[in-house]
Amino acid sequence: MIKFFWLGGLLLMQVLWAQSISGVVLNRQSGEAIADVNIYLINGHGGAVSDARGNFRLEIPPGSADESIVVFDHISYDTLHVALKKARVTRAFYLRPKILKSGGIVVEGKKPADMEQDLPVSINTLEARSFEGKGYIDVGDLLRTEQSIQIDENQSGKKTISLRGGNADDVIVFYNGIRMNSNYDNGFDLGLLNIEDLRQIEVIKGSNTALYGAEAFSGVINLVPRVRRDHQLRFIQKFGSYNSGDWSLNLNHTFAGRLHLSYNLRRAASQKSYTDSDDALENEITQHTAHALYMFNPQDKGDAANSLSAMFIDTRLDYSNIRILEGLNDRNRIYSLRYRGDLGPTRNWLITASLQQLQSQHDILLLKDVLNRTINSASYRLDARKTFEGNNWRLIGAYQAEQSNVLFEDSRQDSLSGALSSLRLDLIRVKQGGVIISHFNSPVGNGLPGTIQVDGSYRYDRVSDIPRGAPPDSLTRALYPAIDGKRTWSESTFKVAFQLNMTSGAYNYNVYVNTGLNARFPTVANRLSRPISPGTNPLAGANRDPEKNRSTELGFQMERGESNGSLIDRWKINLSYFKNLYQNKIRNFRVGFSSRALYDNIPTASINGLELSALLWLFRERLRLEGTLADYDISEKAAFPLKSDFKLTAGAFFRWRDFSAQIRWFSANEQVGWFRGQDGSFSELRLKPFSNVNLHLSQTLSLWHIRSRIILSAQNLINDETELNGLAIRDRRFYMALELKY
Structure with missing residues (x-):
């Protein structure tokens, strides 16, 4: 009887092995989970999409050959091809961010959509993987060491930003497309924003943007x-x-x-x-x-x-x-x-x-x-x-x-x-x-x-x-x-x-x-x-x-x-x-x-x-x-x-x-x-x-x-x-x- 249960368990594992694979899709550079990845078997039927935690389960047709190819596809990442035999024993699948051209610079990962509509200028895009979980107190704390930026902090703790030698009121700050600057003096305190809530920060340099209004003298x-x-x-x-x-x-x-x-x-x-x-x-x-x-x-x-x-x-x-x-x-x-x-x-x-x-x-x-x-x-x-x-x-x-x-x-x-x-x-x-x-x-x-x-x-x-x-x-x-x-x-x-x-x-x-x-x-x-x-x-x-x-x-x-x-x-x-x-x-x-x-x-x-x-x-x-x-x-x-x-x-x-x-x-x-x-x-x-x-x-x-x-x-x-x-x-x-x- 014990041998019968062991044999039945092995057969059940083989059936599950043949019918699905599961795992998690991660960013190769940051280790973060990637949502909305399309996973499918070449010449197969159906497919799967990774959830917000990067998890997925892909059903595999019975009789699929070990040499069959599983594809991981996302608009912001290079496509990954993995042999089915390897995919069955792999838990984590890593995708590399694409190199995407936007305006006058190359951006890692997601494109800044608004800047695709504007004129080409110099942009530095900081994605969350470069600052999330690094212990920065606020956005001003992070940007202090960036190339073109000077952060000035007054006694009250207010942190203002200057770009390329200009003044703080020459810089416009947007959050989710909303202008944040004061309508009194055109200033803004970067210390007021929670850095842990951000997906990316785009430092758009120079005066030659057209969409952002007349006040963007420095960027x-x-x-x-x-x-x-x-x-x-x-x-x-x-x-x-x-x-x-x-x-x-x-x-x-x-x-x-x-x-x-x-x-x-x-x-x-x-x-x-x-x-x-x-x-x-x-x-x-x-x-x-x-x-x-x-x-x-x-x-x-x-x-x-x-x-x-x-x-x-x-x-x-x-x-x-x-x-x-x-x-x-x-x-x-x-x-x-x-x-x-x-x-x-x-x-x-x-x-x-x-x-x-x-x-x-x-x-x-x-x-x-x-x-x-x-x-x-x-x-x-x-x-x-x-x-x-x-x-x-x-x-x-x-x-x-x-x-x-x-x-x-x-x-x-x-x-x-x-x-x-x-x-x-x-x-x-x-x-x-x-x-x-x-x-x-x-x-x-x-x-x-x-x-x-x-x-x-x-x-x-x-x-x-x-x-x-x-x-x-x-x-x-x-x-x-x-x-x-x-x-x-x-x-x-x-x-x-x-x-x-x-x-x-x-x-x-x-x-x-x-x-x-x-x-x-x-x-x-x-x-x-x-x-x-x-x-x-x-x-x-x-x-x-x-x-x-x-x-x-x-x-x-x-x-x-x-x-x-x-x-x-x-x-x-x-x-x-x-x-x-x-x-x-x-x-x-x-x-x-x-x-x-x-x-x-x-x-x-x-x-x-x-x-x-x-x-x-x-x-x-x-x-x-x-x-x-x-x-x-x-x-x-x-x-x-x-x-x-x-x-x-x-x-x-x-x-x-x-x-x-x-x-x-x-x-x-x-x-x-x-x-x-x-x-x-x-x-x-x-x-x-x-x-x-x-x-x-x-x-x-x-x-x-x-x-x-x-x-x-x-x-x-x-x-x-x-x-x-x-x-x-x-x-x-x-x-x-x-x-x-x-």
């Missing part, structure tokens, strides 16, 4: 969130230097393969002490994020094809500084709705509507005055795009509209006499913009493998400021001439680009050049700035006309594709040169401890730059080495203060099974700025050059359906005692994190 940071995820529940706890604690809880669920829901709660706090006393800065962040994505066709791949999505973000920042009696409370809410698909008989529409509400309360003691500043604003935005396509051409038309209601109140009380002064601005700002982008491409000809692409864009923008409420008194109007009265600006800009893509054997080449004019309109904060006399520069004036930037960029890329049996899997080199010529450049100042903003204009300024990067993949892409260089010539240290003009970075990224290690070295030149004194003359401030090293280690463990990850992070290992206002700004920092997924 765009496009943050792409994860909507569909490989887990139902995730918890992350981080803690480390500055008595910091940061935890987040994420919940996800999919209904009938069509509706994807996601909710994330994040709480973070830190306390940073002064070096010369027991006083400290305290920061707290609370953030709620919710996403909903409905796929009209469950067979569509990706997060945005034929879909309707909704998003809600509510972020609150509380900051206090007992030493200087300062407090800050910021709240940022965003509601958005996005549709991609067809409208009646017309195809290829992308329509986005959003509402952004900002509330800011700032209290501080300035010498003997107590300052209370309140900013409340609400922005309603609409972006509608339509794409027309032919065999060798594509035309994109877009209409963008925004109405912002801004209320600014500034009250100052003398703590000794009790005298009270105030400044108030109640304003409606209306923006309208239209853009047309054309792409034409054709083969190189003469038997050469490659394509030539010619692109052009035309953009028209109109901005109107409409004051409302009671008019200001005569003294206020005399001090701030732009505070009263309606003002309208309008500008037309043209841009053209040329791109050549060629392939020769295992080598891919890409060359592009773009040139054009961009215009940037004064911000609401500029209306609350006082014009100042020319002082020592007779060429300087004071007006609120739009700034202009005529930009030209030349880029080259060369890549060696994958080679079999070689130590070096592949390599890539990027080189770009750009020249920005500014006209009517606005310079913003604050003198001494005053809270009042001053400004003037200079006729011309310029930033020229050279950027070089090299990447090398080895040992079946388990090891990646990279090095970058950025060298800028910044003509005006008052218009672009405290910008580093030379930066080197080097990094090594290693992954073996469930262990990963990342080490990055970076070196930045001194930061120089010119600041105006009480007498109108300029003085120079220099922050010394610095170099440092960051290290990130992580280990993943799996038990049943629970996956955990332990993360260790060390930043600024070369301890630098540089201080600013009694606070260490380049000191050594350590963090640890634990992640649990179900």
Whole structure:
């Protein structure tokens, strides 16, 4: 009888062996699960699709030969062919991300869809595998060591980003296609976003983008969130230097393969002490994020094809500084709705509507005055795009509209006499913009493998400021001439680009050049700035006309594709040169401890730059080495203060099974700025050059359906005692994190 059961068990195993295979599909570079992979048997019937965790089960027809081929196919990965005999005994199947051309650079993995519609520019795309589970605190923390980027952090913990030597208000930040910048001063705090929620980060460099609006003078940071995820529940706890604690809880669920829901709660706090006393800065962040994505066709791949999505973000920042009696409370809410698909008989529409509400309360003691500043604003935005396509051409038309209601109140009380002064601005700002982008491409000809692409864009923008409420008194109007009265600006800009893509054997080449004019309109904060006399520069004036930037960029890329049996899997080199010529450049100042903003204009300024990067993949892409260089010539240290003009970075990224290690070295030149004194003359401030090293280690463990990850992070290992206002700004920092997924 026992022999009978053994024989029956063996026969049952043979039947199951013959009827199906199962396993998990993973990214060969990152080890992450891959959803929506088509798995099928050549010349077989039916097939399977991997789920959000990468799992699949493929039914095999009885009698299939061991030599039959199982195919793993995904639009973003190289197709994998595995013999059925091997597939039966293999648990994990690894796919390699494709090399996809987009704009002026080569991107790993998924294409940035919006940039496929724009002109070719230099883009650096960071996918989640390069930062997820590495212990970074926020997006600013991650981007600090990137080639073209400078992150500035003030005492409240606010982190702003500058690109290619420009200013923070020259960079536009998008999250899931929604503009995040303040409609008051065009700034944004990168520390408010949860880095663990992102699928990829696109650093779009230069002024010659057409879709992103007039304010993108230096570039765009496009943050792409994860909507569909490989887990139902995730918890992350981080803690480390500055008595910091940061935890987040994420919940996800999919209904009938069509509706994807996601909710994330994040709480973070830190306390940073002064070096010369027991006083400290305290920061707290609370953030709620919710996403909903409905796929009209469950067979569509990706997060945005034929879909309707909704998003809600509510972020609150509380900051206090007992030493200087300062407090800050910021709240940022965003509601958005996005549709991609067809409208009646017309195809290829992308329509986005959003509402952004900002509330800011700032209290501080300035010498003997107590300052209370309140900013409340609400922005309603609409972006509608339509794409027309032919065999060798594509035309994109877009209409963008925004109405912002801004209320600014500034009250100052003398703590000794009790005298009270105030400044108030109640304003409606209306923006309208239209853009047309054309792409034409054709083969190189003469038997050469490659394509030539010619692109052009035309953009028209109109901005109107409409004051409302009671008019200001005569003294206020005399001090701030732009505070009263309606003002309208309008500008037309043209841009053209040329791109050549060629392939020769295992080598891919890409060359592009773009040139054009961009215009940037004064911000609401500029209306609350006082014009100042020319002082020592007779060429300087004071007006609120739009700034202009005529930009030209030349880029080259060369890549060696994958080679079999070689130590070096592949390599890539990027080189770009750009020249920005500014006209009517606005310079913003604050003198001494005053809270009042001053400004003037200079006729011309310029930033020229050279950027070089090299990447090398080895040992079946388990090891990646990279090095970058950025060298800028910044003509005006008052218009672009405290910008580093030379930066080197080097990094090594290693992954073996469930262990990963990342080490990055970076070196930045001194930061120089010119600041105006009480007498109108300029003085120079220099922050010394610095170099440092960051290290990130992580280990993943799996038990049943629970996956955990332990993360260790060390930043600024070369301890630098540089201080600013009694606070260490380049000191050594350590963090640890634990992640649990179900």
